[in-house]
Amino acid sequence: MEETSFFLTAITEAYGQSPLALTALRKHNPEGKQLYRVDFTVGPSWVMRAYHESHNLTDAFRFISGSQSLLEWLQGTAHTLSSMTNQGYPAPTIIPSLTGELVGTHQKWHMLVTTFVDGNAKDTSPEKMAALGAALSQLHTLYLPEQSSTDSEFALSWWSRTRLQEGSHRLRSAAPYVPQEIQALYDACQHTFDYFQHDSLLPQTLIHGDCWAENGVQAQEGQTTLIDWECAGLGLPILDFGSLLLHCHFDQRDKREHQAYPQYQPDPQRIAAVVQGYSRWRRLSTYESEALLEAVRFSVTWRLAWFFSLLAKDTTNEWVQGALRRWQRWYAISEDIAHLAHETIGQAN
Numbered sequence: 194m195e196e197t198s199f200f201l202t203a204i205t206e207a208y209g210q211s212p213l214a215l216t217a218l219r220k221h222n223p224e225g226k227q228l229y230r231v232d233f234t235v236g237p238s239w240v241m242r243a244y245h246e247s248h249n250l251t252d253a254f255r256f257i258s259g260s261q262s263l264l265e266w267l268q269g270t271a272h273t274l275s276s277m278t279n280q281g282y283p284a285p286t287i288i289p290s291l292t293g294e295l296v297g298t299h300q301k302w303h304m305l306v307t308t309f310v311d312g313n314a315k316d317t318s319p320e321k322m323a324a325l326g327a328a329l330s331q332l333h334t335l336y337l338p339e340q341s342s343t344d345s346e347f348a349l350s351w352w353s354r355t356r357l358q359e360g361s362h363r364l365r366s367a368a369p370y371v372p373q374e375i376q377a378l379y380d381a382c383q384h385t386f387d388y389f390q391h392d393s394l395l396p397q398t399l400i401h402g403d404c405w406a407e408n409g410v411q412a413q414e415g416q417t418t419l420i421d422w423e424c425a426g427l428g429l430p431i432l433d434f435g436s437l438l439l440h441c442h443f444d445q446r447d448k449r450e451h452q453a454y455p456q457y458q459p460d461p462q463r464i465a466a467v468v469q470g471y472s473r474w475r476r477l478s479t480y481e482s483e484a485l486l487e488a489v490r491f492s493v494t495w496r497l498a499w500f501f502s503l504l505a506k507d508t509t510n511e512w513v514q515g516a517l518r519r520w521q522r523w524y525a526i527s528e529d530i531a532h533l534a535h536e537t538i539g540q541a542n
Contacts, residue, residue, distance in 0.1 A: 200227065203299035206299060207291060215229040215232075216230040223248070224253070225245035225251060226248055237308060239309055241305075242423075243303070257424060260359070269349070270305065272347060274286075276335075283417075283418045284418060285310055285420060286307060288306040310410045311412070312412040312418070314407045314409065315407065316406070317406045317444050321417070322467045322470065323467065324417035326467040326470025327470040328404075328418070329401060329419075330470070332399055332400065333398045333400065347426055349427055350399075350425055351424045351428075352424075352495070353426060353428045358390060361387070364379075364382060364502070378521065389429065392480065395480055398430045399426065399428075400433040402428065405437065405443065430475075432492070434477070434485075434488065435488025435492065438464060438534050439530055442526075456522065457523065459526055464530060464533045464534050485535060486528060489530050494524075
């Protein structure tokens, strides 16, 4: 299959518009997945995420979606984005297919198409971090129908209570395969999972699930819009907030150059910016404040659970080992980050 020609035809037939060009937005994609910018002769550009039915069977998809089928997951993501934009929240807008479906289909490919958000995603200044914090807190205040906490058309984020149970099971199943030299790290990860599984007083809202500098695009008019909503849906907002407090320290170079193993240090200015931005729309509850340390640790713990599951399959490689060393450094600074965040929250209150 000549991919570009195939997807040009797919968009034309499923969406009724003929693109001028497709531009790949990633050099490397997981098996059965493609990501393109779609440009037209006239009118705004789109982003197309295309998933082959076979993607349903990959480890990468299972890590994000849990037990959902590919189509269920895409429909939930599309419904979630539509609900957000219908409430005036700044996010990419879903482009429906010719038949009015939120997810288009062509042969064995499912397509989630949104508007393209143009702007600067590279800035890592404190001002950008404050804007990310504000965007996240506004998301956490959006209205949800009462029944959505248990059963609805909304997507379940990879940090929903259901997915936490699945992640904990994945982690426990790897216990016999954990080498002694990282047993303490494994035990700490299990403690963090247990903490959030047993605390039913933490609220659930819509969350992003992957908020960091390059997933926030700044337009010329100053608006910061979150992009890349694959991990989003119903979940625990304290995990979203904790993840941003940690990930506001990392840029794209850090994420890719595993061999460099940079020694990360907490940045009080960035942490304060995230906290101050977040307080624009929402303040943490008492229970969320008490959970902040484990919340900062959690996004690392979630990734480490995936690593430990690979031990059981004996499928680790050089990249995975490099990622492990990087994640260990992330985990090591989590406590200091949470302490600095608590200080800033206390000053704000």
